[in-house]
Structures are given as structure tokens and as C-alpha cells.
Amino acid sequence: MKKSHALEWSIVGAVLAVGLAFAIQKQSSFVWRSNRTPPDKATMKGLEIAIKGYQIEYNRYPLATTEEKESVMLSEGKLLKVLMADDDEHNPRKVLFYDPIAARDGKGGYLLDSAGAPSLVDFYGQPYRICIDYDGDGEIIDPHSKDEKQPNTLSSGVIIWSGGKDGDPTTWKDNLLSWQ
Template sequence: MSAGCIIALVLGVLGGAVLLSDFLSERNARGLRPARAQMQGLVLAVKAYQTEYSRLPALDSPPPTEDNTQGYDTTSEKGRGIIKILTGEDESKNPRNVPFFEPPARKKSGAGYTPENGLVDTWGTKGYVMILDYNSDGEISIPGHPGGRISSTVIIYSAGPDGDYNTWDDNITSWQ
């Protein structure tokens, strides 16, 4: 094989790697914008609920007095319960039936909302995790950052493109 063929082969492989990298970056970037928009929609819904009812949405009566540091996964039973409150479907917790949140419909990828599956992130793999400031101190511990705190009544995060909540490098958060 001539030197010219080897150079062409190497350039072809490198070009293919760059194209694959660009494709994967674009695919991940396409998920960022909708994920952040959905999280901001949930944050605004929780704050609007709090304004309307002078309390955070809660499944229990009386509401908890400690922050839900483990969070509500929007695909779990409890997370779906919070979504039902915010969409106005749970009259016992949202007696005025105010629709504070309109979740996106489920897509072929699995992303979006159904009552059975809850709200799945834009990558169609996991739910969003909502942590609420039930102790009303105006601060929430930042998950994955021991000792870190943020001034907020609600924070939300997604596992990101890799679908792993424990790899914080690609997790999408409502507070950054």
C-alpha cells in the first residue's frame, strides 16, 4: 500500500470519527433545550401552585416538614402524583383544578408524558427528579454535591443523555 493510500485511509477514519462525534454532540444538544424547558415549566408550575395555595404541592396532609432530599422521580408513583396535582387532575390537593403544568405528550422515543408512565426526559430514558423545600428555609441541598446548598423552593434535574443520575458531568439541572 502506498503512502498516499495510507494517508487517505487515516484521513477517512479521522473524518468519520469527527462526523460521528458531531452527530452524537448534536443529538445530545437537541435534548438539552427541551429538557431545560420542561424543567423550567415544572419549576414555574410549582411556584405558581405555591402562590395560589400558599404551600408547596404535597401528597400527604399535612405536608412534610422536611425537604424531600431523595426527590420525586416524575416516573414514580409519587412523582406522577405531584404531576397530577400540578395538572389539576387531583382535586383533593388542587381543589380549584388549576392546570399549572401542561406536560408534553409522549413521543415515539418514549420522551414525554402519559398518566401510566409519568414524565420521561427528552432522551426517553428516565424521569426528572424534583426536590421541594418543605421545611421552608429557602434552601435545598444540591444532589451530588455534599454540603452544597441552593436558594430555591424547588430544584429539578435529569440524568442527561447517558441516563445515569450519578454521572453529574452530563446531568441537566434547573439551577445552572
């Protein structure tokens, strides 16, 4: 009789141990996912590092001219070709500064349009907005500066933002910003 109770308790203990191990694994996986960087934020940081890498290699920002000041451009076309070593004029050393992941279903990565032009899109399928400090003063006008709580300029060489879920880069409540 005592042996059967001991066996039953051993089985109950084993079942509880397996259940507890499974629960701990699921909980730690959930915590890991909630703490990781959002994919769009990681993409923006990778693009920023690529642009700054180009600046270090060539002692100028990509597509810079002598008269250019900060202006907003999209993450597509010539800029991506330069950073991906597909433009001999602006990247004659053919340095690969950026190697993005492919988009899935037209969202969250690199894709080519029907004419073969490259584009880097966020997880909502919209290109990122990029502003580069072409005049070299170390400041970029904050595109969100209409809000009085934000400064008028940002101390940065490159800023990037996503239009967010609504796809509108001028509605700031859902935009993902590289500088925050």
C-alpha cells in the same frame, strides 16, 4: 455581442443572489437552533414554574405535609396529577398549573403507563428528579454537593434535574440541572 454578455452576467448575478439568499437563510437557521434552550431545560423550567404557581395559589407547595423536609421525588404520579388539575384533594380549585407536551416514542414529554399513572420523561425516556423546599427555609441541599466546587445548599424553592444520556442521576457529568 454586448447584449449577450450583459444577459449572461445578469443570469450569473441572479443565480449568485439566489444562492446567497439560500446560504444566509440556512446559516441564520443554524444559529437560531444552536442558541435556543434545550427541550429538557425548557421542560424543567415549565415544571418549576407550575410548582411555584401552585405554591402561590395555595400558599404551600404541592403534596406538602407539616413534617416534610426536602426529599427527591420523580416527575410522575400524584405530583403530576395535582399540577394537571386531576386531583381534587390537593387541587380542589382544579387550577391547571401544567399542561405538558405528549411524549414521542416514550421520550421527551408526558405519558401514561399501562396502569394509567402519569409520568413526565426527558429526551432519554427517564423521569426528572425534583426536590422541593418543603420546610420553607429557602434552601435545598445540593444533590451534587459531593463536588467540593459546589456549595452545600442552593438558594431555591424547587430544583429539577435529568439523569442525562446515561440515565444515571448520580453521574453528574451529563446531567442537565435546572439550577445551572
